[in-house]
Every structure is written in structure tokens, then in C-alpha cells.
Amino acid sequence: MSELEQKVSLAREKLDKHVVESVEWHFNPETGCDYWIEKAKTLGFDPRKEIKCFEDVKKFPHFEDDDLRGGPVERWLPKGLAGKPAYVFETGGTTGVPKSRLVIEDHWIDYEEFSKTLPDEHFPRGSNWLMLGPSGPRRLRLAVEHLCQHRGGICFCVDLDPRWVVKLLKKGKTDEAKAYADHVIDQAITILGAGHNIKGMFATPKLLEALAMRLIDNGTSVEEAGITGIFAGGTEFTPQWYRFCKEELLGPDVYITPTYGNTLMGLACGKPFDPADEYKITYFAPQPRAVIEVVEFDDYDKVVGVGETGRVKLYTFTKELFIPGFMERDEGEREEPIDVYPWHGISGTRPFHELLTTTTVGVY
Amino acid sequence: MLEIPVIRWGKEYQSMTKMDVVHFETGETLARVHEANGGLIKMDMKKAKKAREILRQFSIQELVDKCAVAGELYENATLPLGNGEQDPASFCNMQSATTGLPEHMCSFNMTKNAFVMKNMGQILTALTRGLPYDILTNGYGMEDRGVMVSYQANCDAAGWVLPSNSPGVHTLWLPVIPLQMGLVLKPGPAEPWTPYRMYEAFAQAGIPREAFCLYPGGADKGAELGGAVLESCERSVIFGGLATIERYHGNPKISAHGPGFSKIILGDDVVDDWEKYLDIMVDSVYVNSGRSCISCSGIWASRHTEEIADAMAQRLGPIAPLPMNDPNSGLAAFTMPGAAKAMSGQIDDGCKSSAVTDVTAKYRGGDRLVENKLCDFLRPTVLHVSDADDPMANTEFMFPFCSVVECPQDKMISKIGYTLVGSCITKDEKFSRELLDATNIDRLNIGEVRTLQLNWLQPHEGNIIDFLFRARAFQNAPPPPH
Numbered sequence: 001m002s003e004l005e006q007k008v009s010l011a012r013e014k015l016d017k018h019v020v021e022s023v024e025w026h027f028n029p030e031t032g033c034d035y036w037i038e039k040a041k042t043l044g045f046d047p048r049k050e051i052k053c054f055e056d057v058k059k060f061p062h063f064e065d066d067d068l069r070g071g072p073v074e075r076w077l078p079k080g081l082a083g084k085p086a087y088v089f090e091t092g093g094t095t096g097v098p099k100s101r102l103v104i105e106d107h108w109i110d111y112e113e114f115s116k117t118l119p120d121e122h123f124p125r126g127s128n129w130l131m132l133g134p135s136g137p138r139r140l141r142l143a144v145e146h147l148c149q150h151r152g153g154i155c156f157c158v159d160l161d162p163r164w165v166v167k168l169l170k171k172g173k174t175d176e177a178k179a180y181a182d183h184v185i186d187q188a189i190t191i192l193g194a195g196h197n198i199k200g201m202f203a204t205p206k207l208l209e210a211l212a213m214r215l216i217d218n219g220t221s222v223e224e225a226g227i228t229g230i231f232a233g234g235t236e237f238t239p240q241w242y243r244f245c246k247e248e249l250l251g252p253d254v255y256i257t258p259t260y261g262n263t264l265m266g267l268a269c270g271k272p273f274d275p276a277d278e279y280k281i282t283y284f285a286p287q288p289r290a291v292i293e294v295v296e297f298d299d300y301d302k303v304v305g306v307g308e309t310g311r312v313k314l315y316t317f318t319k320e321l322f323i324p325g326f327m328e329r330d331e332g333e334r335e336e337p338i339d340v341y342p343w344h345g346i347s348g349t350r351p352f353h354e355l356l357t358t359t360t361v362g363v364y
Numbered sequence: 365m366l367e368i369p370v371i372r373w374g375k376e377y378q379s380m381t382k383m384d385v386v387h388f389e390t391g392e393t394l395a396r397v398h399e400a401n402g403g404l405i406k407m408d409m410k411k412a413k414k415a416r417e418i419l420r421q422f423s424i425q426e427l428v429d430k431c432a433v434a435g436e437l438y439e440n441a442t443l444p445l446g447n448g449e450q451d452p453a454s455f456c457n458m459q460s461a462t463t464g465l466p467e468h469m470c471s472f473n474m475t476k477n478a479f480v481m482k483n484m485g486q487i488l489t490a491l492t493r494g495l496p497y498d499i500l501t502n503g504y505g506m507e508d509r510g511v512m513v514s515y516q517a518n519c520d521a522a523g524w525v526l527p528s529n530s531p532g533v534h535t536l537w538l539p540v541i542p543l544q545m546g547l548v549l550k551p552g553p554a555e556p557w558t559p560y561r562m563y564e565a566f567a568q569a570g571i572p573r574e575a576f577c578l579y580p581g582g583a584d585k586g587a588e589l590g591g592a593v594l595e596s597c598e599r600s601v602i603f604g605g606l607a608t609i610e611r612y613h614g615n616p617k618i619s620a621h622g623p624g625f626s627k628i629i630l631g632d633d634v635v636d637d638w639e640k641y642l643d644i645m646v647d648s649v650y651v652n653s654g655r656s657c658i659s660c661s662g663i664w665a666s667r668h669t670e671e672i673a674d675a676m677a678q679r680l681g682p683i684a685p686l687p688m689n690d691p692n693s694g695l696a697a698f699t700m701p702g703a704a705k706a707m708s709g710q711i712d713d714g715c716k717s718s719a720v721t722d723v724t725a726k727y728r729g730g731d732r733l734v735e736n737k738l739c740d741f742l743r744p745t746v747l748h749v750s751d752a753d754d755p756m757a758n759t760e761f762m763f764p765f766c767s768v769v770e771c772p773q774d775k776m777i778s779k780i781g782y783t784l785v786g787s788c789i790t791k792d793e794k795f796s797r798e799l800l801d802a803t804n805i806d807r808l809n810i811g812e813v814r815t816l817q818l819n820w821l822q823p824h825e826g827n828i829i830d831f832l833f834r835a836r837a838f839q840n841a842p843p844p845p846h
Contacts (some may be wrong), residue, residue: 172611174591209403239380240401248407279380
């Protein structure tokens with residue numbers, strides 16, 4: 001068995017053990033949340049007895065994220081965590097009741113883990129950050145702020161309501177959406193020019209592009225503005241955009257790394273940049289806290305072969321949340337495990353083709 | 365494999381993302397096209413000024429002469445295409461194979477484009493009303509009549525967001541280069557052929573490559589790339605449906621071209637002799653497979669409408685799909701899955717109205733919708749509409765389709781709505797005057813003119829000179845005493 005195969009095997013054992021512990025926690029009436037305790041009565045099997053490894057999780061029906069809409073939100077709070085201060089983060093919500101997720105410390109843990117992947121020379125400890133992304137009831141804003149604080153810095157933020165942008169785009173008001181983006185960039189330019197020693201940044205691809213263009217128009221650049229490291233995320237972070245960004249927006253001395261995630265799963269890291277990959281972007285879930293599978297389009301219980309295309313299926317197994325297989329609105333290709341992430345990954349993430357006509361992507 | 369790169373001010377750019385352009389009947393990949401991204405376009409447009417500076421090193425007359433050479437090359441030469449080359453026959457073959465337009469129609473469009481290129485001087489003279497070229501180059505100048513005039517360019521480069529389904533639209537952007545402005549093209553996903561072939565023809569004719577950008581991309585990139593062109597070019601043109609027209613209505617930077625709702629109107633003074641005009645009516649509906657904004661989609665008359673509809677249906681109804689390389693093939697294929705079915709369904713819904721009859725049904729000998737494995741066809745359809753207020757009285761589809769509408773002459777102008785080409789057959793002076801005054805008709809023909817018979821010396825959907833330049837005051841001396 002090769003060294004990588006050994007690592008893969010160990011990671012799998014760790015995942016299996018973690019899943020069993022997670023199921024015990026979430027389905028034990030002493031520690032689990034009302035939602036899963038009640039749900040267990042409808043399953044036709046006892047998860048605490050029958051889930052003995054990760055594969056067994058597929059005995060659960062697919063998680064319907066619509067269950068996250070509406071209250072009482074406390075039904076998601078595991079009794080074992082009762083009394084701890086909780087955040088509620090929302091996802092979607094352009095129309096109707098948004099999906100909500102209760103969080104206590106998961107976002108901190110996820111981003112502290114992610115912090116270990118950031119090179120100190122580009123994200124210097126103690127330096128300040130700019131969070132150029134959605135604000136309001138979003139996990140991302142507090143998570144990035146915590147990441148910055150975790151690394152000893154202070155995080156500056158902008159106001160950005162992505163739901164308003166979606167409304168504008170759906171009405172075809174592209175000029176107003178552009179004006180709103182300009183308003184966000186105005187805020188960023190002001191902060192960057194105010195002498196706050198900002199070196200790190202989170203940005204969405206669209207906003208990073210707009211910021212870099214504005215700086216170029218102003219006769220300067222992202223690098224000259226003092227930024228040395230950036231992480232960005234989303235399906236718009238394509239290989240072509242990655243190359244364009246490195247070659248034409250940032251230059252060779254500004255580090256950028258892609259991430260992929262959502263409010264339910266957390267943050268998947270990108271494979272470290274290697275010129276040999278020709279800007280191919282491969283993500284790996286933060287196992288064992290979360291798992292990404294690439295499954296067949298017509299059978300969501302069947303994982304595709306390596307290199308094959310399928311839909312993204314997410315699992316979450318943290319103390320705060322149990323998600324036994326949720327169909328994400330993206331697709332991609334399944335990738336081989338690598339040394340630093342000895343489990344299967346995904347590349348080429350993009351909006352799920354069957355939902356393309358109904359999804360407004362990349363609004364901020 | 366033929367690979368076609370992005371062109372950034374004349375420089376080839378190999379993208380990390382590519383799309384396959386496939387033969388709609390066989391599924392064969394004809395070319396792999398490199399896809400641009402929006403940021404690339406916005407970045408390039410910061411250098412648009414250089415394109416205009418380079419073109420201004422030539423006089424407009426020199427560029428007009430080079431256009432004529434380019435027209436000849438475009439029509440007859442074997443030209444480079446990406447990492448390969450393409451002769452005129454394979455151009456028509458490939459264009460047909462990806463757009464669904466029969467090959468002889470591709471060839472016809474090629475001739476039309478070449479004609480415009482070869483006659484650019486006359487076209488510019490007509491569109492500028494004989495303005496000396498130097499005035500456009502310098503921005504001002506004295507006319508022969510001793511009047512100072514000034515025309516200021518509204519942009520350094522003009523952008524065009526092109527469709528896949530109508531190769532005829534390319535004539536519209538051809539004047540941009542001789543007008544000394546950079547040309548920014550976002551080709552339709554299935555029709556990279558014409559922009560790339562024209563680009564090569566211009567370059568081989570001696571026009572600097574640095575004046576051109578070509579940003580191809582698949583349908584899923586349409587909004588990103590088209591949006592970037594519209595946002596970053598000071599003047600741009602986009603082709604689309606009614607929603608596109610409405611979205612950009614009133615935006616001085618963007619000219620949106622959409623359905624034409626072109627019509628033939630028979631005056632009361634000639635309608636009793638309608639049979640004399642049957643060929644004009646049939647050709648206007650059928651030629652180019654009805655796939656044009658200048659194809660006739662409505663025939664309006666006060667009487668004999670049932671007979672007109674029946675006579676047209678007898679001629680058009682039996683026409684059926686033929687192979688794309690058949691010189692008699694008159695119907696273009698729909699290569700987008702579901703599009704033909706959706707249109708046919710809309711027509712069926714419209715026919716539920718008591719005022720609407722599908723007159724072709726009895727002559728067709730089969731269904732309107734012909735579904736194949738990899739493409740669909742819609743067979744010609746002529747409706748009779750007895751109520752001018754019925755929604756089917758003013759509808760356009762991208763195949764040989766028309767509504768023959770019964771409407772009193774004194775109500776026609778108010779009922780026909782927007783009409784890109786109005787071919788009005790009448791000798792009635794009063795009606796002619798009303799037609800001349802009707803602002804809802806863009807291109808007005810009074811006489812026996814097919815809607816597709818365009819005179820290229822006339823402006824189309826607005827004068828491109830007015831779009832790209834603005835007339836303004838300029839003085840280099842005090843005015844004479846008043």
C-alpha cells in the first residue's frame with residue numbers, strides 16, 4: 001500500500017468513527033435537537049444502532065433544505081449545547097422565508113482550520129483584513145472577521161445586501177445593479193486608502209475584479225494598495241478567471257486562493273496552486289466535519305468515477321449540525337485524493353445545468 | 365481539431381475554458397472555440413483608444429478601399445481560421461452545420477456581406493449624406509456650401525453582441541472599421557464563422573489587426589460576455605427578443621435590435637387585384653426561411669384576406685424540410701432543443717381564438733412541427749386573423765410564418781404596431797401621406813417591394829452614423845456679425 005493509500009485509509013477510518021459519534025450526539029434525546037429526534041421516528045430505523053460508518057448515512061433520505069425555512073429556529077439547537085450563545089445565519093431569501101441555520105462555534109472552527117492553509121508571508125499575522133462580501137445575516141461576514149481576529153488582525157467590512165442585487169437583476173435593472181456594485185467598491189477604496197495597514201482580503205470574484213479595475217483606473221493596483229493575500233470563492237472562480245486574475249488583475253506578488261463552501265457545509269479548501277495544473281481548481285471538503293461527494297445526475301446515491309461529472313452532494317457532521325446528504329445546486333468532476341487532503345475532491349464546480357435557467361448566480 | 369482563439373486587439377489569446385461547436389445533425393465537433401471572460405473584455409476596453417488611433421493613421425478612403433479588397437477575400441479566398449484554414453465552401457458548410465440555415469442561404473448571405481464590403485464607399489456617402497470623410501476623421505470641417513460642421517465620435521470602439529441564428533446581421537457592423545473605430549465582437553455561440561472570417565479578410569486586406577477584438581463564448585456565458593461588452597463600450601449593439609429591446613429602451617449607449625414585425629399592407633385601391641402581388645407576399649414570408657427581422661410576418665388588407673391566406677397557404681403549406689445541402693432546401697433547422705416545439709405550441713394556443721384559422725393545415729399533409737433526433741423544423745404556417753386586435757395579428761416567429769389580417773384601411777396604421785419594414789402597395793396619395801407620417805414604421809416602402817429587398821444605401825434601424833457620431837457646434841473663429 002502506498003503512503004497516499006495509507007493516508008486515505010486512515011482518513012476513512014477517522015470519518016467512519018466521526019460519523020458514528022455525530023449520529024450518537026444528534027439522535028440521543030439527551031444531546032440531539034428536536035428536529036432530528038422527531039425525524040428519527042419517521043425513518044423506520046434507529047440511527048444510533050444502524051449507522052456504523054459513513055456509507056450507512058445513505059440509509060437516510062436526502063436532506064430537504066426547505067426544512068430550514070421558518071421557525072422555531074430553536075428546533076435545530078442540540079440540547080447538548082443549550083444555553084450557549086447562538087447565531088442565526090441565513091441563506092437565500094430573495095423571495096419568501098429564508099433558510100436559517102443556527103451556529104454557535106462552527107464558523108469559528110471552520111475558519112480556524114482554513115487559517116492553517118494560509119501562508120503567513122502573504123497573510124501576515126497581526127495584519128488587518130478587508131471583508132469585501134455580503135453583510136447582514138450571513139455567516140461569511142462573521143467567519144471572515146473571526147479568521148482575521150484569529151490571525152491577530154482587525155477586519156474592516158462593507159455594507160452589501162445581495163438580495164437587493166438579485167431583485168435588481170431579475171427586473172433587468174443592470175444599471176442600478178452596477179451602481180450598487182460601484183457603491184460597494186467606493187466603500188472598499190475608502191477603507192483601503194485610509195491607512196489601516198490592510199494586507200489580507202476576502203472578496204467575491206466579481207467584487208475583486210471590480211475593485212482591481214477601479215484601482216487600475218485610479219492609476220494604482222491591488223498590490224500598490226497594500227494587499228498581499230486574498231481568498232475568494234464561488235462557482236465564478238473558474239480556471240479562466242483564476243488565470244486572468246493572477247496575470248492581469250493582481251500580478252505575481254499577490255497571493256490568491258480559491259475556496260468553495262456554503263452556510264451548511266463550511267469551507268472546502270483548494271488544492272495548493274501548481275503551475276502544472278494549468279489553473280484547474282480542485283476543492284477538498286473539511287473532512288471529517290463535512291464531506292463532498294460527486295454523484296450521478298439520475299441516482300444521487302451513486303458516486304461517479306474519478307474524472308466523471310456529477311452533482312455535488314454535501315454532508316455535515318459537526319456538534320452543531322447533522323446533514324445526511326444534501327443536494328447542492330452545483331455540479332463538477334470527481335477528483336483523486338491528494339497528500340494534504342487524502343479523500344476525494346471535486347473540480348470544475350459550476351451551477352447544476354438543470355437549474356441554470358432558474359438560478360441567478362454571482363450577484364455580488 | 366480546429367481551435368479558434370480569443371482575439372484581443374489583434375493578439376491571439378488561449379483561454380483556459382473552451383467550448384465545442386458541433387454539427388447539429390451529426391454531433392461532430394467542428395471546432396473548439398476558446399471562451400473569453402467578462403473581466404478580459406473590460407480590461408481590453410481600457411485600451412480602446414489605441415484602436416482608433418491606429419485606424420486614424422489611414423484615411424477613410426484608404427479603409428474603404430481595403431474593405432473592398434476584404435470583401436473579395438471574404439467571398440472567394442481560403443483564409444486562416446484559428447490553427448487551420450477555411451475556404452468559402454467549407455465556410456458555408458460549417459455555418460449551415462451549426463446554425464441550421466441551408467447552405468445555399470449561407471452562400472446568399474455571404475454574397476450580401478461581400479456586396480456591402482465592396483460598396484462601402486457608396487454606403488458611407490449615403491449614410492453621411494455626402495459628408496466629406498475628413499470631417500469625420502478630424503471631427504470638424506468646412507462643407508462646400510461654406511458651413512462649418514462638426515461630428516464627434518461617440519466612442520473609440522463599438523461593440524456588437526451578435527446572435528447565432530441570423531448570419532445576415534453582420535452587414536450592420538461592417539461600416540465601423542472604415543469609420544476609424546475599433547470593432548468589438550461577441551459572436552453568437554453557434555456562429556463564430558462570419559466574425560472570424562471577416563476579421564481575417566480585413567487583416568489580409570491590410571487593416572491592422574489591433575483594431576479588432578473577438579470574444580467568443582457559449583450560451584452559458586452570454587450574459588457575462590454580452591454584459592461586459594455593453595458595459596465597457598461607449599456604443600454597442602445587441603440583438604435579442606422583445607425583452608432585450610425593452611431592457612435597453614432609452615439607453616443612448618445601446619442600440620437593441622429585435623423582432624421586426626415587418627409587414628405588407630395592401631391599400632384599398634389595389635386589394636381587389638391581390639393576385640398580382642402574390643409572388644411578392646410569398647417571397648417576403650419565405651425567402652431566407654423567414655429567419656430575419658425583415659421577413660414579412662403580417663399581411664394586412666381590408667378585404668379578400670381569406671382568399672389571400674388560402675392562396676399563400678397553397679404555395680407555402682406543402683413545403684417540407686430537405687437536407688441542408690439541397691439547393692431547394694427552404695427551411696432552416698432549429699438546433700436549440702425545445703425551441704421549435706415551444707413556438708408551435710404558442711401558435712396552437714393562438715389558434716384557439718375564434719378569430720384565428722391555420723389555413724396551411726389543410727395543405728401541409730402533416731404536422732407543423734417536425735421533430736428529429738438532433739434538430740427540429742417548423743413548416744410554413746399562414747394564419748387568417750379576422751380581428752386586428754387579436755394577439756396573433758401581430759406576432760413573429762423565426763420560420764416562414766405570417767398572419768393575414770383583415771382590417772379597415774383607416775385603422776391599419778394605428779393597429780399594426782411597430783413595423784421595421786412596411787411594404788405598402790398603394791397609389792392612394794392620401795393613404796401614402798398617412799404612411800409617410802406614421803412613426804411606427806421604420807423602413808417604408810411604397811410600391812411593389814418585397815420586405816427583404818433592402819437598399820443598402822438606406823439606413824437600417826436608425827442611422828449608424830447618428831449612433832456612432834454626434835453632430836455638435838464647432839467654431840475656430842468668431843461668427844459673422846448678425
